[in-house]
Amino acid sequence: MKLAAQHGIAGNVLKWIQDWLSNRKQRVVLNGCFSEWRDVISGVLQGSVLGPLLFIIYINDIDDCVVGKILKFEDDTKIYHTVYSDEDVSALQSDLYNLVEWSEQWQMLFNADKCKFMHMGFNNNLVQYDMNDVKLECVSEEKDLGVIINEDLKCEKQCSEAARKANRMLGMIKRNFVDRSKETIIPLYKSLVRPHLEHCYQIWSLYCKKDIKLIEGVQRRATKLVAGMQELNYNERLKKLGIQR
Numbered sequence: 001m002k003l004a005a006q007h008g009i010a011g012n013v014l015k016w017i018q019d020w021l022s023n024r025k026q027r028v029v030l031n032g033c034f035s036e037w038r039d040v041i042s043g044v045l046q047g048s049v050l051g052p053l054l055f056i057i058y059i060n061d062i063d064d065c066v067v068g069k070i071l072k073f074e075d076d077t078k079i080y081h082t083v084y085s086d087e088d089v090s091a092l093q094s095d096l097y098n099l100v101e102w103s104e105q106w107q108m109l110f111n112a113d114k115c116k117f118m119h120m121g122f123n124n125n126l127v128q129y130d131m132n133d134v135k136l137e138c139v140s141e142e143k144d145l146g147v148i149i150n151e152d153l154k155c156e157k158q159c160s161e162a163a164r165k166a167n168r169m170l171g172m173i174k175r176n177f178v179d180r181s182k183e184t185i186i187p188l189y190k191s192l193v194r195p196h197l198e199h200c201y202q203i204w205s206l207y208c209k210k211d212i213k214l215i216e217g218v219q220r221r222a223t224k225l226v227a228g229m230q231e232l233n234y235n236e237r238l239k240k241l242g243i244q245r
Contacts (some may be wrong), residue, residue: 002057020050042107058106065102066095075147089127098160100132116142120151147200155204159211166196166218173225180227189222216245227240 003009003017024040044051055074063070068081068091079099081092103109112134119126119138129136139152141157148158169192177184196216206212223237224230238245 002061006061007057007236017050021054022046026126052093057098059108060100062099065098066096067091076145076146083124083127089125093129096129096131112136117140118149118151120153145200147203155206156211158204158206159206159214162196163214163218165223166193169193169196170218170222170225180225182226185222185226186243189225193200193218194223219245 007218009017022042024045025037026040027037028035044054052074058155060079062072062077066079068079071080077099079092079095081088081095083089083092100110112131115131115134116137116139117129118140126138128138141148143149148155148161150157169188173185175193177188197218197226202211206215206237220234221243223234223243226237226241227242229237233241237243
């Protein structure tokens, strides 16, 4: 319906997609035992190239039913709204009702028990919101796509978590690799350790000295693993190893 009405897809292409999504069956295999075949009446094929594209097309019009701004990533949906008055509160709650109506119309229901909301900013009235007659949980922090978001937008916990994961990986390299040459340690550091320090860094960019020191400490330890670098100061190690701060 959406492919034809909203995106102008018709003819053989539309028929091919309809045929691809129709008459599908699935079963479960466990230790050589097979369940009965069951009809698949919804969803897209897992692991396909066309599946994610069709899913994006399917949910693309969810923005049309709300006044606030929506962020979408796969099946994860976030709505945010600036709230200054009771009218703004009502507008946000109305958006939540509209999202529920959309989900019921297109048979892609939200799990209200897993939905949460967060108040940000000073002088917030801390209003309670609900979705599908279920009161949503109010949280002060939440991990979103691997990044810890706090109500005060500070990145202290995210820095600690990133440093913890990076140090754990650095310890694994130290225990398992006898060769401490630059040609071995630096590629390992860049591929296994540094990604933990740079994951979505644009979101939680450091500005507190203690957080910068914590993250930089991981790289300091990594450069000391390289043979012949122990007696040099940190800046000299970075220069010789070709690593940026």
